[in-house]
Amino acid sequence: MSTQGFDHRRFKAQERAGFNRIAEHYDKGADLRADLQRALLDEAALQPGEHVLDLASGPGLLARDATLRVGERGQVVASDIAEAMLQVGLRRAAEDGLAGLLFAAADAEQLPFAEARFDAVLLGLGLFMFPHPERALAEVRRVLRPGGRLVLSVWGPRESVPLISHAQDCIARVLPQPRVQRPSVFRFGDAGPLELLLRQAGFGEVGIGDYRLHCHFHDHEAYWQAFLSLAGGAAEAIGRLDPELRAKLADEVGRELAACRSANGFHTDSLVLIASARR
Ligand SMILES: C[S@@+](CC[C@H](N)C(=O)[O-])C[C@H]1O[C@@H](n2cnc3c(N)ncnc32)[C@H](O)[C@@H]1O
Numbered sequence: 481m482s483t484q485g486f487d488h489r490r491f492k493a494q495e496r497a498g499f500n501r502i503a504e505h506y507d508k509g510a511d512l513r514a515d516l517q518r519a520l521l522d523e524a525a526l527q528p529g530e531h532v533l534d535l536a537s538g539p540g541l542l543a544r545d546a547t548l549r550v551g552e553r554g555q556v557v558a559s560d561i562a563e564a565m566l567q568v569g570l571r572r573a574a575e576d577g578l579a580g581l582l583f584a585a586a587d588a589e590q591l592p593f594a595e596a597r598f599d600a601v602l603l604g605l606g607l608f609m610f611p612h613p614e615r616a617l618a619e620v621r622r623v624l625r626p627g628g629r630l631v632l633s634v635w636g637p638r639e640s641v642p643l644i645s646h647a648q649d650c651i652a653r654v655l656p657q658p659r660v661q662r663p664s665v666f667r668f669g670d671a672g673p674l675e676l677l678l679r680q681a682g683f684g685e686v687g688i689g690d691y692r693l694h695c696h697f698h699d700h701e702a703y704w705q706a707f708l709s710l711a712g713g714a715a716e717a718i719g720r721l722d723p724e725l726r727a728k729l730a731d732e733v734g735r736e737l738a739a740c741r742s743a744n745g746f747h748t749d750s751l752v753l754i755a756s757a758r759r
Contacts, residue, residue: 485660488611498712499562505709507539524631529553530599536606540569557582589615596625603632617681624759636751637669643750647707650732683757691752698745700737
């Protein structure tokens with residue numbers, strides 16, 4: 481496989497289509513990661529009255545809780561490239577009476593916000609989605625006020641994230657190798673390269689900690705659905721396969737997970753890094 485021929489516009493379009501496709505499922509599957517979201521928000525230590533950007537927000541799961549933390553004097557904007565995610569978020573915010581939560585469709589590498597507009601930027605499981613993460617971080621820095629903070633989460637190294645690696649292994653066994661390699665979701669899984677990237681983008685006071693994300697699944701189908709509800713690009717590609725191949729993939733997941741099954745289902749313990757940095 482090679483990175484030659486990688487087309488970042490096509491990649492973004494596929495991710496956007498994929499996350500639009502899975503928007504409802506993504507929101508419903510969020511309970512699995514509720515503790516991780518709480519840990520990221522605790523790290524951000526948002527204060528009443530602050531202005532916050534939830535970047536690559538999906539349906540705005542972090543944004544909803546952030547709205548409660550900054551209170552009526554504060555303001556939260558949820559921003560994502562996939563409009564259907566924001567539509568789900570808008571509907572959920574209306575149901576929950578969060579009238580002050582704003583939504584803005586945007587590419588993280590080119591943000592439509594004024595300089596120094598925010599006190600804090602949250603970026604949950606999003607940095608590895610961007611073809612040019614350094615451009616996104618430059619934009620984050622631009623929209624943060626001096627002294628403002630960025631708090632983000634990324635997956636750890638591949639071997640420490642069974643929530644994703646089992647599914648990827650099955651895909652690699654059943655489907656033909658892609659002609660062009662996509663950026664790996666694990667590429668910031670080691671603290672060293674992540675810290676370097678943040679420092680090169682001009683951030684200081686960088687801190688990176690480990691978080692263990694524990695997930696329980698009753699059976700392999702629940703695991704497979706959770707994966708498809710989380711990975712937009714993969715869901716988009718798999719959604720276009722003919723039903724026979726999709727069924728073959730699901731069977732392969734069943735075989736893969738049978739080896740790790742316990743009495744009451746299947747458990748994954750995945751490593752997430754939570755990083756904070758200051759402009
Ligand atoms: C794994 S989801 C994370 C959602 C949410 N932050 C969370 O913590 O659950 C990744 C999100 O990144 C969005 N995304 C992908 N590429 C993007 C881009 N270039 N700019 C903005 N958002 C993007 C996707 O649409 C998707 O909603």
